[in-house]
Amino acid sequence: MALDASSRALIHRLARDYLVRHRRGIVLAILCTLLLAGLTALYPIVIQQGFDRFSRGDASIAWLIPPVIIAVTCLKALAQYGQAVAVQAVVLRVIEGLQNDLFHALTRADLASVAGEAPARQASRFTVDAAAIREALTKSINGAADILTVIGLIASMVWLDWQMSLIAAVMYPIAVVPILRLGKRIRRASGGMQERMGETAAQLAESFGAARVVRAYRLEAQEEARAARTFAGLREALYGIARTRASLDPMLEALGGLAVAAVLAFVGWRVAAGQGTVGEFTGFVAALLIASRPVRALGSLNAALQEGLAGLSRVFAVMDRPRRVQEAPDAVALPAGRGRVEFDAVGFRYEGGADAALAGLSFTAEPGETVALVGPSGAGKSTALALVPRLHDVTAGAVRLDGADVRGVTLASLRDAIAYVGQDAVIFDDTAFANIACGRPGATQAEVEAAARAAAAHDFIAALPQGYATSLGTGGGRLSGGQKQRVALARALLRDPRVLLLDEATSALDAENEALVAAALARLRQGRTTLVIAHRLATVREADRIVVMQDGRAVEQGSHAALMAADGLYARLVRTQFGVAEPAPAG
Incomplete structure (x- = not known):
């Protein structure tokens, strides 16, 4: 033959x-x-x-x-x-x-x-x-x-x-x-x-x-x-x-x-x-x-x-498909730090994309700060967030975590220092315990329950037929949207990260669930550097700094009050959301 x-x-x-x-x-x-x-x-x-x-x-x-x-x-x-x-x-x-x-x-x-x-x-x-x-x-x-x-x-x-x-x-x-x-x-x-x-x-x-x-x-x-x-x-x-x-x-x-x-x-x-x-x-x-x-x-x-x-x-x-995101041969463990994130003239273009998704993006999130990324759809907010854990690699400039270029550290040490919570909570077809414990494999029952309590998830998990041993079904079919999001937050809390990435984490929730999740998020953000994408003004107002993005660039930065006073893109976005002009802050 x-x-x-x-x-x-x-x-x-x-x-x-x-x-x-x-x-x-x-x-x-x-x-x-x-x-x-x-x-x-x-x-x-x-x-x-x-x-x-x-x-x-x-x-x-x-x-x-x-x-x-x-x-x-x-x-x-x-x-x-x-x-x-x-x-x-x-x-x-x-x-x-x-x-x-x-x-x-x-x-x-x-x-x-x-x-x-x-x-x-x-x-x-x-x-x-x-x-x-x-x-x-x-x-x-x-x-x-x-x-x-x-x-x-x-x-x-x-x-x-x-x-x-x-x-x-x-x-x-x-x-x-x-x-x-x-x-x-x-x-x-x-x-x-x-x-x-x-x-x-x-x-x-x-x-x-x-x-x-x-x-x-x-x-x-x-x-x-x-x-x-x-x-x-x-x-x-x-x-x-x-x-x-x-x-x-x-x-x-x-x-x-x-x-x-x-x-x-x-x-x-x-x-x-x-x-x-x-x-x-x-x-x-x-x-x-x-x-x-x-x-x-x-x-x-x-x-x-x-x-x-x-x-x-x-x-x-x-x-055999070659990977663009690979660990450098001389990669070292992420150095100790408190979670300082720096975007230094970052540029990024998707493979085959006609235009750059990010161009010259620069801002810094100091340890413990909450920095909100806002801007119209397509401004590059989610792309910027994905660069921190190296889901993609920058095509220009650098992203640094605690002074180290993320491309020069091991992927394991980098990603262990980061937790991500998105708009659509990912729930695996496994038990409630396993869904939370995957945030830190090897966690004890007491640690998982403590994380669930901090995320306001313990009560409804305990009420399930087998408690933490209850299978949550495909896509978390046993839970409501707010409950799924709180399980995802418990997972992030258990991870105890330096840097927290939040991508529209409350946008799909009703007012009652949003309040519960917001309270859990407030506990989760304490002492951690947080990068958050949000369109809702209530979430943005809590940020220490707001980075306003347009066409992949940071066009404005500052507090909510300062940006409203500047009457630029951010102020227009706020007025568009509420349909009225918000009064400028006194002084």
């Missing part, structure tokens, strides 16, 4: 990085495979001996043939079971290793590369691509067993009658060229099919996630039409592969029939000439028929292998 250089490289990497970890399982599979191939090849010999003994009237030996056949069959069944179990044990562990490494790569990939692709499309690599790789790997290992079986049967046929073996040997190699051509077509089609699968999963996730909007705007028919087009594209992709693969077995079946017919014609001529024995003929035909299954399996192996290689190529491409 001819493989191009890229295919050989993929197979070599799979063997080097994954298969070699399971040598014992592979050795067991090989032993069972050798036993299975040997016993299968023994069948025609036993049949030949049986027929020849009976035809000669050698009853003293002939009666042993049925027990021998039973023994061979039982041993073959045991070997077949052992081989199947050993192969699956190896294959599934390899797939598990691939999935773990793929997940590791995605969780550590640049935020921009992960956020730029639909989650459902990412998830399809763990299911669709993994299934293709699993099938290819299983068939490849089984293919080795089939090759050994065919070699053993060929040896049996040559031993029984070498002239008839030549006839059979001429037929099957004819199928090699079309099989290889079909394999290439399947590999190309598999790439398109995997894309369609990813698109389908992404579109379904999007549609179901927008169920409320779909019903409110009566978009059911539009979504159904969009889904129908997606399903039609998927059907065409799957049908193309199915049609190509479906041609393999009939072709091999026809060639097998031609081989049997040719052998029978030759045998008829030999019987007419008085050559050969009934046992030899029967054993040879039995070997030929037994060989048809492994030969057909080898014929379809190339198709499965090409699909698996296509999936493997996509998985390795994700693993």
